[in-house]
Amino acid sequence: MKILVTAKRVEDPESKIKVKPDGTGIVLEGLKYKINPFDEIAVEEALRLVAKFPGEVVVASVGGKEVQEQLRHALAMGATRAVWVNHTGPLDQMGIAALLQKVAEKEKPDLVILGKQSIDDDQNQIGQYLAEWLGWAQATFASKVESFESDAEKNKVPALTVSADVKTVRVVREVDGGLATVECQLPAVVTADLRLNMPRYASLPGIMKAKSKPIEELTPVGLGVDVTPKLTVTKMMAPPARKAGIKVPDVATLVQKLKTEAKVL
Amino acid sequence: MPTVLIVAEQQPDGHLRKATLNALSAGKALAQKVGAELHVAVLGKDVAKVADELKTYGPKVVHSGSAAGLEHYIAEAHAPALADLATSLKADYVGAAATAQGKDLMPRLAARLKAAMASEVLGFEGQGADVTFTRPMWAGNVIASVKLTTPVKVFTVRPTEFNAAEPGPAGEVTAFSPKVDAVKTKLIEFKEVKSARPDLSEAKVVVAGGRGTKGDFKELEALADELGAAVGASRAACDAGWVPNDLQVGQTGKVVAPTLYIAIGISGAIQHIAGMKGSRVIVAINKDAEAPIFQVADYGLVGDLFKVLPELRAAIKAAK
Ligand SMILES: Cc1cc2nc3c(=O)[nH]c(=O)nc-3n(C[C@H](O)[C@H](O)[C@H](O)COP(=O)(O)OP(=O)(O)OC[C@H]3O[C@@H](n4cnc5c(N)ncnc54)[C@H](O)[C@@H]3O)c2cc1C
Ligand SMILES: Nc1ncnc2c1ncn2[C@@H]1O[C@H](COP(=O)(O)O)[C@@H](O)[C@H]1O
Numbered sequence: 001m002k003i004l005v006t007a008k009r010v011e012d013p014e015s016k017i018k019v020k021p022d023g024t025g026i027v028l029e030g031l032k033y034k035i036n037p038f039d040e041i042a043v044e045e046a047l048r049l050v051a052k053f054p055g056e057v058v059v060a061s062v063g064g065k066e067v068q069e070q071l072r073h074a075l076a077m078g079a080t081r082a083v084w085v086n087h088t089g090p091l092d093q094m095g096i097a098a099l100l101q102k103v104a105e106k107e108k109p110d111l112v113i114l115g116k117q118s119i120d121d122d123q124n125q126i127g128q129y130l131a132e133w134l135g136w137a138q139a140t141f142a143s144k145v146e147s148f149e150s151d152a153e154k155n156k157v158p159a160l161t162v163s164a165d166v167k168t169v170r171v172v173r174e175v176d177g178g179l180a181t182v183e184c185q186l187p188a189v190v191t192a193d194l195r196l197n198m199p200r201y202a203s204l205p206g207i208m209k210a211k212s213k214p215i216e217e218l219t220p221v222g223l224g225v226d227v228t229p230k231l232t233v234t235k236m237m238a239p240p241a242r243k244a245g246i247k248v249p250d251v252a253t254l255v256q257k258l259k260t261e262a263k264v265l
Numbered sequence: 266m267p268t269v270l271i272v273a274e275q276q277p278d279g280h281l282r283k284a285t286l287n288a289l290s291a292g293k294a295l296a297q298k299v300g301a302e303l304h305v306a307v308l309g310k311d312v313a314k315v316a317d318e319l320k321t322y323g324p325k326v327v328h329s330g331s332a333a334g335l336e337h338y339i340a341e342a343h344a345p346a347l348a349d350l351a352t353s354l355k356a357d358y359v360g361a362a363a364t365a366q367g368k369d370l371m372p373r374l375a376a377r378l379k380a381a382m383a384s385e386v387l388g389f390e391g392q393g394a395d396v397t398f399t400r401p402m403w404a405g406n407v408i409a410s411v412k413l414t415t416p417v418k419v420f421t422v423r424p425t426e427f428n429a430a431e432p433g434p435a436g437e438v439t440a441f442s443p444k445v446d447a448v449k450t451k452l453i454e455f456k457e458v459k460s461a462r463p464d465l466s467e468a469k470v471v472v473a474g475g476r477g478t479k480g481d482f483k484e485l486e487a488l489a490d491e492l493g494a495a496v497g498a499s500r501a502a503c504d505a506g507w508v509p510n511d512l513q514v515g516q517t518g519k520v521v522a523p524t525l526y527i528a529i530g531i532s533g534a535i536q537h538i539a540g541m542k543g544s545r546v547i548v549a550i551n552k553d554a555e556a557p558i559f560q561v562a563d564y565g566l567v568g569d570l571f572k573v574l575p576e577l578r579a580a581i582k583a584a585k
Binding site for chain 2: 017026093095099116120122125127130131133140143162175176178180181195214233235247252259264
């Protein structure tokens, strides 16, 4: 089975993001970068699937040369090879999806797994754009029913179930009011929710091996894609701050405040 | 005249999803800013009743599209049918509530319409063609204004940021016949997570628990029942399997804005706060006085939740 996964470079989710006083962007000093957490889950799921259905996991990222770090991370986890679409400058979801479409058409994978959203843009769009433009089935917000403490997790069973003939995939999706199981014909696009799996750590041998795995370089021009953004951020602001609250000494004071001051009881 | 088209959502049980009413009032606000007519579309196997309900909220037209083959929501089937409708109406803006369905459907619809899209919109700025959408980025650490420059513009709105639409002058209902192509996805099963408590997204009071509960939600649930509240949770509590996943509040879970939110044994990671900081009154109970949750809490109580919870329930009962 051949699986294409994506690895966006994003700010570490632990870092404190601050808006520049002039509202033109965020303060970059001191930020650390990581693979988008949802994408790490996508890579993990792909690795589990190819363990069952031998083949390869190709990881793709769009960005400047620094995104090679995230590609190496995915390679160290066990991905087979990487595709880097080299582009510096602004990109929007349509542009990235159009590039990924070209990569998918070139690679012809059985399955594309992306994160459900990037934790910087928080758009939650690219997987769906990609599925529509490829004309493929989509299953967003892939999730797993069992808890991480279950035997299933310990035994690292894939949460996406691919049929023995590799013609369909069953995906459990988190939706409002419950869980929906859908069956998609392959090739399909799946987006990963946080609960799909717990990504492995890259092993030392994995990190060593990743150094010699190939990263193929492509460009928007080479792929024939115009990435001029159709979405532009005109201004950034800090969110409105909540007014400072108080600490109460005991339950009695809390209940009295909730009743007479906040009037919520 | 420009057209704003709002896509309504029918729940699996056939009812209108309440968040649609929030999307409708967002649609009204946008229509006013750009001088547009407000239209609504609803799609499903049989949507006549929902269409009649929708017309009472003041849209100009409700487009009612019933068809066999649409009994279950599938993005692949709904997106082309809605794209055809939006194109025939020459809709300039197409929006919906950022529910699980809205988040799944609208980007696919946008792709079909070659439209740029803004997700989880909080409000609109400017007038006419210069309208920008405000939306959160980096788990709500940043509020951005974004401009979309494609002819058609697609968006989802965060339901908690807009009041539910009020009844208005009744619009007309027109039926259309959605074309339903064969799709490559089929629904195998929908497992409803049933709860006797109010729905988390709509509850006036939410009592939420985190890792600090060590998996013991009994006292917390008893407090919720005393308050007629919904139960919510942090990611840590959901991941551990202590409560169902759909109770997760935060960047990747539900965004809630109740009158009262009580966070119990939750540290207050930015990703959690992203989902509850719009609450009117926030109470935090945590044994660590330095926990970040206290920075957003109106009332903080430093203490052991196992001791505090029974006392709190008794005191609330007595205060009623
Ligand atoms: C991409 C991404 C998305 C995420 N999305 C979400 C999301 O949507 N929602 C979410 O919640 N998290 C999310 N997270 C996870 C988030 O970063 C935190 O890890 C999580 O919120 C922590 O949960 P917690 O507060 O329950 O646990 P902890 O951080 O472990 O906090 C437990 C708290 O309980 C207190 N405590 C312990 N014992 C007691 C006691 N006896 N009495 C009182 N207090 C006690 C402790 O002092 C501590 O403050 C996300 C993370 C990432 C990377
Ligand atoms: N620059 C990029 N390179 C590769 N994949 C990306 C990039 N940006 C976004 N993605 C993928 O698209 C998913 C959804 O992103 P978004 O729609 O921006 O929230 C992410 O989880 C990534 O898997």
